Amino acid sequence: MKNMKYLLLRRGTQIGLMFLYFAANAYGWNILAGTFGTSYIFDTIPLADPYTTLQVLATGFVLGTDVLIGAVIITMFYFVVGGRAFCAWVCPINMVTDLANWLRRKFNLDKEEVNYRFLKRSARYWILVLGLVVSALVGVAAFEVVSPITIMQRGIVFGFGMGGAVVLAIFLFDLFGVKNGWCGHLCPLGAAYAVIGSKSLVRVKHNHEVCTECMECKVVCPENQVLHMIKKESIAVRDGECTNCGRCVDVCNDNALEFGIRSFIKETKVSTSKY
Amino acid sequence: MAHANNRRNFMAKTVQSVGLAALGGMLWSGYTDSVKASPLVLRPPGALKEEDFLTACIKCGLCAEACVNRDTNIDKETGLPRPSTLQMAKGGDAVLIGTPFFVPTEVPCYMCEDIPCVPVCPSGTLDMASLLNENQELDINKATMGLAVVHKESCIAFWGIQCDACYRACPLLDVAITLEHQKNDRTGKHAFLLPVVHDNACTGCGLCEMACVTEEPAIFVLPNDVAKGKAGDHYVKGWDAKDQERVGNAHSQTTTTEVSKREAKDYLNMEVEY
Numbered sequence: 001m002k003n004m005k006y007l008l009l010r011r012g013t014q015i016g017l018m019f020l021y022f023a024a025n026a027y028g029w030n031i032l033a034g035t036f037g038t039s040y041i042f043d044t045i046p047l048a049d050p051y052t053t054l055q056v057l058a059t060g061f062v063l064g065t066d067v068l069i070g071a072v073i074i075t076m077f078y079f080v081v082g083g084r085a086f087c088a089w090v091c092p093i094n095m096v097t098d099l100a101n102w103l104r105r106k107f108n109l110d111k112e113e114v115n116y117r118f119l120k121r122s123a124r125y126w127i128l129v130l131g132l133v134v135s136a137l138v139g140v141a142a143f144e145v146v147s148p149i150t151i152m153q154r155g156i157v158f159g160f161g162m163g164g165a166v167v168l169a170i171f172l173f174d175l176f177g178v179k180n181g182w183c184g185h186l187c188p189l190g191a192a193y194a195v196i197g198s199k200s201l202v203r204v205k206h207n208h209e210v211c212t213e214c215m216e217c218k219v220v221c222p223e224n225q226v227l228h229m230i231k232k233e234s235i236a237v238r239d240g241e242c243t244n245c246g247r248c249v250d251v252c253n254d255n256a257l258e259f260g261i262r263s264f265i266k267e268t269k270v271s272t273s274k275y
Numbered sequence: 276m277a278h279a280n281n282r283r284n285f286m287a288k289t290v291q292s293v294g295l296a297a298l299g300g301m302l303w304s305g306y307t308d309s310v311k312a313s314p315l316v317l318r319p320p321g322a323l324k325e326e327d328f329l330t331a332c333i334k335c336g337l338c339a340e341a342c343v344n345r346d347t348n349i350d351k352e353t354g355l356p357r358p359s360t361l362q363m364a365k366g367g368d369a370v371l372i373g374t375p376f377f378v379p380t381e382v383p384c385y386m387c388e389d390i391p392c393v394p395v396c397p398s399g400t401l402d403m404a405s406l407l408n409e410n411q412e413l414d415i416n417k418a419t420m421g422l423a424v425v426h427k428e429s430c431i432a433f434w435g436i437q438c439d440a441c442y443r444a445c446p447l448l449d450v451a452i453t454l455e456h457q458k459n460d461r462t463g464k465h466a467f468l469l470p471v472v473h474d475n476a477c478t479g480c481g482l483c484e485m486a487c488v489t490e491e492p493a494i495f496v497l498p499n500d501v502a503k504g505k506a507g508d509h510y511v512k513g514w515d516a517k518d519q520e521r522v523g524n525a526h527s528q529t530t531t532t533e534v535s536k537r538e539a540k541d542y543l544n545m546e547v548e549y
Contacts, residue, residue, distance in 0.1 A: 024340055025336070025339070025340045025343065025344070028340075028344035028356075033337060033340055034335040034336060034337045034340070034397075035334065035335050035336050037333040037334045037335040037336075037373075038333050038335035038337065038397045038398065039335065040337070040397075046397060048333070048397075052333060052334075053333075056330070056331065056333060056398070059330045060330075061327070061330045061331045061399075062399070063331070063333070063398050063399065064396075064397050064398050064399040066397040067333060067397050067398050070397070126292065126295075126296050126299075127299070130296055130299060130300050130303065131303075133300060134300055134303045134304050134307060137304050138304050138307045138308050138311070139311075139326070139329070139330050140307055140311050140329050140330060140371070141330075141333070141334075142303060142304075142307050144333075144334055144372075144373060145306070145307050145310055145311075145371065145372060146303075146306070150334060150373060151366065151372065151373075154334070154336060154363055154365070154373055155365070157336060157340075157363075158336060158339065158362070158363045158365070159365065160365065160366075161365025161366050161367050161368065162365060162366035162367030163365050163366040163367075163372070164366075165366065166366060
């Protein structure tokens with residue numbers, strides 16, 4: 001039995017947070033009310049999605065101070081814990097795309113993977129900027145009109161309606177279309193968090209000395225380009241695209257990957273070869 | 276040589292990326308622009324004008340949550356909360372997704388005195404200032420969510436049948452809807468009791484539409500932009516000193532019309548031109 005510590009912790013966090021959001025509407029709880037756009041903890045501390053906030057600001061509307069404060073709080077939080085920790089630990093779409101990814105591995109769909117030439121992992125950064133441009137042009141927060149993330153979250157809190165089709169579409173796209181297609185290639189919110197977390201403190205660290213090069217980590221990693229140091233050197237995962245999901249830490253049988261605090265002072269190449 | 280190829284490759288890739296971004300941007304803009312066109316939707320009290328509302332709403336749902344969880348929303352028989360007036364638009368609702376709205380025939384706005392949905396709005400989309408009365412208190416009677424409109428042909432009161440369901444349902448009884456008495460010439464001895472909506476008092480809550488007895492409501496709430504005309508500043512009430520001030524805002528407009536060279540009698544003899 002493989003270690004599933006971080007996987008279970010993540011599912012607990014994701015489902016727990018979604019339940020609190022649901023309960024705010026269904027039972028009038030005030031622990032965590034609202035949706036990602038803006039929420040309040042105990043009716044006092046505002047939280048706001050930084051990318052949504054930027055889109056609305058791009059339209060030229062001057063948002064209320066609570067939203068701006070909330071966006072700053074969220075940005076600072078993920079600046080510390082790793083921007084895309086949102087993706088792995090909070091976002092409900094992550095459960096959908098992780099399921100698609102797991103099924104791909106079970107049914108060996110990865111082996112027939114088609115090389116999508118114009119769908120690169122960098123597409124999300126284009127979409128990130130494009131979302132702001134379209135918001136400014138049309139006068140509506142553009143990603144919020146199509147975002148499967150908030151559609152799914154509102155679905156959980158207020159009921160899905162036809163919005164369920166969008167979530168299903170993401171599932172099918174990731175399962176039969178492009179591996180890690182949505183979260184790893186297209187999602188501009190994930191891209192925004194990748195930028196926020198590119199210098200974050202909490203990082204996965206690799207110890208090359210104990211690594212047996214089994215490559216299990218690269219198999220499970222949804223962004224395995226960030227694990228370029230495997231087989232090479234003992235450094236921390238530095239890319240903002242790492243979601244800090246901890247799957248690599250879970251599957252590593254050699255304790256060669258662990259969460260740690262990134263050291264900015266001394267991050268030198270310890271060795272390029274074990275021998 | 277390899278150098279030149281690299282440069283050509285780089286140029287081609289740049290052009291491709293920019294081109295695809297432009298294509299995506301146009302499709303995205305077109306889609307966004309079309310889905311925001313939902314002029315027949317009723318918004319919560321204090322909402323900015325529809326165009327600004329769509330820009331400003333951050334789609335957090337706090338207004339809808341405050342609406343369903345208000346203290347007064349407990350069903351006295353079951354002890355459970357009743358359905359919310361405010362719904363968050365879902366896919367397929369023909370309203371910009373994630374924005375709050377209400378449908379009077381499903382659940383009208385009950386015009387809570389404390390207006391729980393408005394102070395919770397974090398973005399400024401629901402404007403508290405627009406709902407303050409002279410004493411700087413929140414006053415739901417200041418709301419302008421829409422305007423009730425009577426369709427005379429299907430309103431049975433206009434047939435001479437006695438019905439005052441909308442008049443009695445109105446929270447601003449005898450203010451927003453009054454009954455106008457008229458003689459029924461058909462019978463010669465009965466009266467019409469006709470509902471008349473007053474624009475300056477009607478909040479657009481939709482309780483009248485909910486109460487209307489006809490198969491499809493003969494009184495219904497439309498958004499202000501759709502329901503109202505505008506006389507413009509050239510037309511002022513000469514007997515109203517305050518209204519007369521508006522003429523100051525009127526600005527002249529010069530138009531030129533090509534003068535017809537034809538004789539007056541030609542007009543009488545010519546075919547009708549469409």
